[in-house]
Each structure stands twice: as C-alpha cells, then as structure tokens.
Amino acid sequence: MRLLVVHAHPVPESFGTALFRAVVETAEGAGHEVRALDLHAEGFDPVMGPEERRGYNDGGPPDDPVLLRHIEHLRWAEGIVLVYPTWWYSQPAMLKGWLDRVWRMGAAFHLGPRGLVPGLPQVRLLGVVTTLGSPRWLWSAVMGAPGRKVILRGLRACTGWRTRTFWLALHDIDTATPERRARFLARVRARIARLPA
Incomplete structure (x- = not known):
C-alpha cells in the first residue's frame, strides 16, 4: 500500500515522535x-x-508550491495514518492547519448539486495514532470524542464511506508509566504490521 504518515508534534524527543517513528x-x-x-x-x-x-x-489549485506538494501526497496515498497528540479534545493547531490548507476543495473534495463529493476515492485506509491527557470516560461520555469524529467521519467523507478506519489512543498520557507506554507502542506496531498490502 502507498502509505502517507503525517506527524504533528513539536518536540522531537516526545513519545508522540517515538510513535511516529514506530x-x-x-x-x-x-x-x-x-x-x-x-x-x-x-x-x-x-x-x-x-x-x-x-x-x-474557487476550487482551483493553490499558488503555494508547498501546498501543491502536500496535495500531491494526498492524491498519491492509498492509506493515511495521522500521528499526533490530542490537545483540548481535538487536533493540535499544526495538524488542524494542515487539514484546513491541504484537504481543500478541488483536492480532497468537490461540491456537487447534492453536496460534498469525495476527491480522494483511492484512499482505502484512514487511521489515527494519538495520545490524550484526558481519561477515556471524559473523552467519550462527556465530550463525545470530538477529535475522533473530525477524522473518522469528517475526513472519511472526502475518501468515501468504504474507507476502512482505525483509532489507537493512549489516554491519561501524563500519568502513563513507562510500562504502559511500552505496551501502547507494541500495540501500535502490531496494528501497523497488519495493514493490508
């Protein structure tokens, strides 16, 4: 599979960066x-x-050559895995800005008479590897898992509803022991090793 892996963490020695490398x-x-x-x-x-x-x-290509390169990556990809920390229940500003600027009309989607038309139908896998400071119950029951919905529902609308998805999350990262982090890292490696060809 042609796999695009996108990482958004500012600290190179972070656990998030270790997840990206894994x-x-x-x-x-x-x-x-x-x-x-x-x-x-x-x-x-x-x-x-x-x-x-x-x-x-306008739906036309942007003038910025950096955006054109990133859009080309999207069009090339058959699978996309996003690796980032969840801050304030959603994507960090860097990743949100990447979504705003790269997953744009004319590239990731088009508008037809009946609404949004997927622009990335070749993407058959969409996954997330993330860490969260919040406990699972607060994230899910109280907040309604907003960051998960942005990716697995919002972005999936740009790839098509047949796109397979996965979500790997380590909650309570701030108090996670080295052993718990190691188990999550092993879980991430095992899930990526099972991706279809």
Whole structure:
C-alpha cells in the first residue's frame, strides 16, 4: 500500500515522535511504500492567509508550491495514518492547519448539486495514532470524542464511506508509566504490521 504518515508534534524527543517513528518503521518493514511528513520538522505553515482564503472556494489549485506538494501526497496515498497528540479534545493547531490548507476543495473534495463529493476515492485506509491527557470516560461520555469524529467521519467523507478506519489512543498520557507506554507502542506496531498490502 502507498502509505502517507503525517506527524504533528513539536518536540522531537516526545513519545508522540517515538510513535511516529514506530509507524513509519513498521510500515516500511511490512513492505509498504511510505511517505513520512513531519509537519513541525519541515516548518509547515498552518495559517491560512487572507488571499488564500479568498481563492479557496474557487476550487482551483493553490499558488503555494508547498501546498501543491502536500496535495500531491494526498492524491498519491492509498492509506493515511495521522500521528499526533490530542490537545483540548481535538487536533493540535499544526495538524488542524494542515487539514484546513491541504484537504481543500478541488483536492480532497468537490461540491456537487447534492453536496460534498469525495476527491480522494483511492484512499482505502484512514487511521489515527494519538495520545490524550484526558481519561477515556471524559473523552467519550462527556465530550463525545470530538477529535475522533473530525477524522473518522469528517475526513472519511472526502475518501468515501468504504474507507476502512482505525483509532489507537493512549489516554491519561501524563500519568502513563513507562510500562504502559511500552505496551501502547507494541500495540501500535502490531496494528501497523497488519495493514493490508
């Protein structure tokens, strides 16, 4: 599978970055063709400026060559795995800005007479590896898992409802013991090793 792995954590020595490396290494070891994007390391600008926003609804390609390269990655991918920390119940600003600027009309979706039309039908897998400070009960029962819905429902609308999904989350990261982190890392490696070809 052509697998795009996107990472959004500002700290290179973080557990989140270790998860990103584990996803990439395991996928490559399983024979997948991998493109790895570390948004912070490459200095991706998550801010959509006024001129970009004014032209957004035209559906045409952006002027920014960085965005064109990232859109090409989306069009190339058959599977996408996002690796990031969940902050304030959703994606961090870097990843949200990447979604705003790259998953744009004319690239990730089109608008037809009946609404949104998927622009990435070749994507057959969409997955998330994330950490959360909140306990599972608060995230799910009280908050309604908003970050999960953004990805597994919102982005999936751009790929098609036949796209398979997975969600791997380590809750209570701030108090997680080294043993619990190691178990989660092993779980992530095992799940990525089972991705279809």
